[in-house]
Amino acid sequence: MTLSPEDLKSLEKYALQNAVKYGKAPQAKAVMGKVMGEYPQLRADPNAVSVALEAIVSEIANGNPDAWETRLSKIAPELIEALSVKKEPDKGLKPLEGAETGKVVMRFAPNPNGPATLGSSRGMIVNSEYVKIYKGKFILRFDDTDPDIKRPMLEAYPWYLDDFKWLGVVPDQVVYASDHFPIYYDYAKKLIEMGKAYVCFCTGGDFKQFKDAKQACPHRDTSPEENLMHWEKMLAGEYEDQQAVLRIKTDIKHKDPALRDWGAFRIRKMSHPRPEIGTKYIVWPLLDFAGAIEDHELGMTHIIRGKDLMDSEKRQGYIYNYFGWTYPKTTHWGRVKIHEFGKFSTSTLRKSIEAGEYSGWDDPRLPTIRAIRRRGIRAEALKKFMIEMGVGMTDVSISMESLYAENRKIVDPIANRYFFVWDPVELEIAGMGPSVAKLPLHPTDHARGVREIAVENKVLVCKDDVEKLEVGSILRLKDFCNIEITSLSPLQANHSEVSLEALKKAKAKILHWAPVDGIPVKVRGPEGDIEGIGEHGIAAELDKIVQFERFGFCRIDAVSEEEVVAYFAHK
Structure with missing residues (x-):
């Protein structure tokens, strides 16, 4: 056989x-x-x-x-x-191949068509961490030369800088690719003069037919002199939108169609959102060309990119070979899939926000850094989470619960505790006069002191808890008093002097509660808004993360006379 x-x-x-x-x-x-x-x-x-x-x-x-x-x-x-789904990725960062201390140069190069997402944070954190390890140079480069399909968003530039600051990373250099059109044009001219680039007038469909058949298009063998003339006309605006494309001459019979005479520049008579650029240019570099030139000009030594971009290195390799440059050491990593968010793209999210489906880029339902920051996720937790994920070709499928677990370790010791009652039901307690409940701000850090809640003869409890009660039930209002239920409609109880031992023996429930004159609280989270009543002390925790007992950790986002708005972090 x-x-x-x-x-x-x-x-x-x-x-x-x-x-x-x-x-x-x-x-x-x-x-x-x-x-x-x-x-x-x-x-x-x-x-x-x-x-x-x-x-x-x-x-x-x-x-x-x-x-x-x-x-x-x-x-x-x-x-x-x-x-x-079966392979546990290696934790931590492996050594960079060929890296020398003090000589490593790496970059994070986002297209600023929206703010940084959780996916973006991996590149932000890992690249900056490697540079820190090797005492090298870290560059933030905005790849913002697509005015059309992935049009830059002006607000996204400072948002990225702000997110880096939040992560505790200050790039050594910030570069805007859109500032470098003259450099791109200069290298394009050199390639044309070398006979390594040509101006193609084929329609997209016609060129694809030639490419798929491994045949040269009619313009491929045009002389450098004629190509330079066409190139100058492109720059002067004498051709219409997408009428001409500058292509890099490669191997037209290459086994991979994606590498055959790929496009480097196209005509788009559009404005750029940066006022410094505006309508100054109409011939725009495509990403593989601009990226190749940028990485060389900036002295990049190492690149980490998605394995779905392997062809980029092969395409850019032609330019490096033509100019005699050495390509940076490249590592590819697999995709990260987050269960709670599924597939998403910045462009899709942008359309949804513009349609009013979300309140903004920091809506708690979104997978952006701005959103998780607003929810109270700490930078230390995100950094540890991404670094431990490591760098590998295997696709990684993760749950936000893993990030929440890291964050919980950080916020649990520092978050003050408060009561928040959702779907509140009023409970009247007979046999009890005005009193003040004194509750610890933190269950293990007693040095923080207590919070005091004035109570007369009524409190608020959750409707969910009420539905599980029976007449005669003995229970404890947490850190306050013991009661015995005497009526379910209306909800009433007697103040009881039952001992703590008797409560334990009866396996009595412990309910959290809130004062009837408490402050309205709206909690915004991935599952929607939840409204209820909380303690007045919550209003003093603006911009801090607290724990609403039996509910979860929340960051206090806004305080007014009408209500407190909190963003849900996690359980």
């Missing part, structure tokens, strides 16, 4: 999956069992399969985990996906 190329590919992909899963050379026996189970037709000649598999395993064993993940993601990305 002779194994077909497809059979050999199947052996290779399952051998690679085994290597990626366990981080070491694949085990032929385990792979053999997997292959025979998946492909019954191979059972006809197990010896031939075994011989072929041994050769494949031997070749793979000469590689390393990064190479295995790269190869597997190319030939069988679905097997990488399958591992993402």
Whole structure:
């Protein structure tokens, strides 16, 4: 039996999956069992399969985990996906290949078409942390040269700077790609003169037909002199929108269509939102061209980018080769999927906000840094969470609960405790005169003192708790007094002198409560708004995170005479 190329590919992909899963050379026996189970037709000649598999395993064993993940993601990305839910990513940051202390230069390069998201924070944190480790230089570069599809948002620029400040990171340099059009134009002219770029007048559909057929378009062999003339006309505005494209000349017969004569500049007669740029330019660089030039000009030594952008390095490699430059060391990482938010894009969120579906970019239902900051998530928690995730090719599927767990460790010791009652029901207590309840601000830090709540003969309790009560129920109002329920409608109780021992023996419920003259509180969270009544002391906690007992941690966002607005962080 002779194994077909497809059979050999199947052996290779399952051998690679085994290597990626366990981080070491694949085990032929385990792979053999997997292959025979998946492909019954191979059972006809197990010896031939075994011989072929041994050769494949031997070749793979000469590689390393990064190479295995790269190869597997190319030939069988679905097997990488399958591992993402099973494989626990390595915690922490691995050493950077070829990094020298004091010489590392890295960047975070967002398109500012909206504020930073949780996905963005990974790049912000990991790149800046690596630079800190190697005592290098960290650059924030705004890749803002797309006036159309991902049009920059003017407010997003300072928002990014503010988010970096919140994270405790100040970039060593802030760069605006839109400031560098003259530099891009200069390099484009040099490529044209070298015969490595040409002006193409094909429509998008026509060029695709040529490209797919591995054929040169009619303009590919135009002389550098004529191309320079067309280039100058592009810059002078003599051609219409998208009438001409400057292309980088590559291998038109390359096996990957994405690498065949890719576009570097296009005409878009649009304004840029930055007033410094406005309508100054009409020929716009595409991201792969601008990024290649920026990384060289800024002296980038290392780049971390998504594995979905592997083609960018290959396209940009042509420019680096033409100019004799050395490409930065590049690491690719997998996607991060957050269960609570599913798939999202900044462009989609922007449309939803403009349509009034959200209150703004800091709406608690959104996966933006601005939103989680407003909810009371601490920068230390987010940084620890992202750094421990590490850098790897495997896609990572996570829950916000993991971030909440990190944040809880930080805020639990510092958050004062208060009562907040949602869906309040009035409870009248007979046999009790005016008194003052004294409750600890924190259950373990008694040095903080107490909070005092004046009570006469009525308090508020949650409707959910009332529905579980019965006449004759004995319970305790937390840190206040014991009561016995005498009526459910209206809700009434007698002040009881039952001992603490008797309460424990009866497994009596402990209810949180609020004064009837408390302050209205609105809690805004991912599941919507919840309204109720809270203690007056909450109003003194503006911009601080507190714990509403039996409810969760919240950040006090606004205080007025009418109400307190709090943003829900987590349980």
